[in-house]
Amino acid sequence: MKLKFVKKLALGLAIIYAPMQSMAWGTNGHRISGQIAENHLTPKALAAVRAILGHESIAMASNWADFIKSDPAYNYLYSWHFVDFERPMSYPEMTEYLNHDTNPNAYNKLEFLVSELKKKTTTKENKLLYLRLLIHITEDIHQPMHTAHSGDKGGNDFKVNWFTKPTNLHSIWDTELINFQDLSYTEYVKAIDYPTAAQIKDWQAAPISKWVFESSNLAEQLYKEITPGETLNYKYNFTHIDILNQQLLKGGIRLAGLLNKIFG
Template identity: 55%
Template sequence: MKNIFKTLLLAAAFYLPVQCMAWGTQGHRITGQIAYSYLTPKAKAAIKAILGDESLALAGNWADFERSNPEYKFTEVWHYVNLDKGYTLPEIKAYLAQDTVTDAYTKLNFLIGELKKKTLGKNQKAFCLHMLIHLVEDIHQPMHTAHSFDKGGNDVHVTWFNNPTNLHTIWDSQLIDFQQMSFTEYAAEINHTTAAQRAEWQKAPISQWLYESNAICQDIYAYSKDGDKISGYTYNFKFIATVNQRLLQGGVRLAGVLNQLFS
């Protein structure tokens, strides 16, 4: 698995469509770093037995890096849930109850089920854990619950500090990169929670996570249209607290899922 990871990391450096990723490398690392801080000792030991010396922070990027590998191309549609309108919580629960397509919601449930199996082989366990980490993080990025008809905001073309980009990329990486911090600095800066807050976030089902992202997504679409020239400073002022909240919630909830699976 280590050799495969190194090969995919190298390939990812030359893989151009980074706008298809969620949170970008920094966002996934920040979320993973936060999650690790809330793992139980048993969960840490179990994860180390699967991942070896690979940290939880870096493991979150594996699922994006492997897209360069034809062996894992089938996972491309695992990273998002297409929600073409704003949903109330009851509506989204009803929608997901009927959801049978291959998407982040159905695959998260699948991966959790697989990792509960005592007979799961080592390589399959590593694959499932990498994907689980990544998808929990992905669906806390609001644009991964965005519209199918604009490819999750990839076809909403805007400028960021006068540079051409798209709405999805701004949320993947540009808002985070604008803070000019390493992932460890960023995680330390925002990782402040209470036990009550963590308990509330972790008891929420996956449908709630998606509902939250979908609601934020409507605000994003309402604020920026195709062709807009976005003022990076103004946009940062409006949305950076939301970005930080989603990174933090993703980390806390990832820890909750992993603790349940491995403790």
């Protein structure tokens, strides 16, 4: 009995701890983009999404792919969360690379998920799995460090301090900057969900390869601004909050665009 209790306790702790160790926007970041996406769905797309997710909102579904990391059966999804590069690339170079890289990554798996969700033959069970993954991966691509250097695990090995807390560049963009705003995800959405019609049209017209390129370029910029071991604090927040908010907003608007094309 004692052994069973210990196993259950370990599993529970793993489920709670997994999001903090995951390579993704933090919990709030995903929910922010997810709620923005839901705000911009067509009525037809919203009805289709609700038919698949049931009572689960897009905001709440957006973290499923991180929470499930505590289940070894889903280990195969690990590389679906990011796409890394060994060096900076021009857009033609990156497009060529993305179109020929057969290793599972955020780009080719997102293309796969879009294709599968469009099929009328996709089972109800798979639709739920694929929709949850599509939501999450679309948002992940807009976290710059998900398209960064393979050599330092997308900034995870780039050590810095957030005020007095030792951390890394990946975590700064996953959670620290977002949590520093001290807003719930619904409050955050109310603060930033004001895209112009031109922005919506431009962002949604861009192909997925362009999302990756934009995010990767941003990652390169972030690397150049600081050195390992540096302490980041109020100034870093002040100079990067607009970039952070735009990436969260872009992720939500582009997710809405994908879902509208698939279901709307």
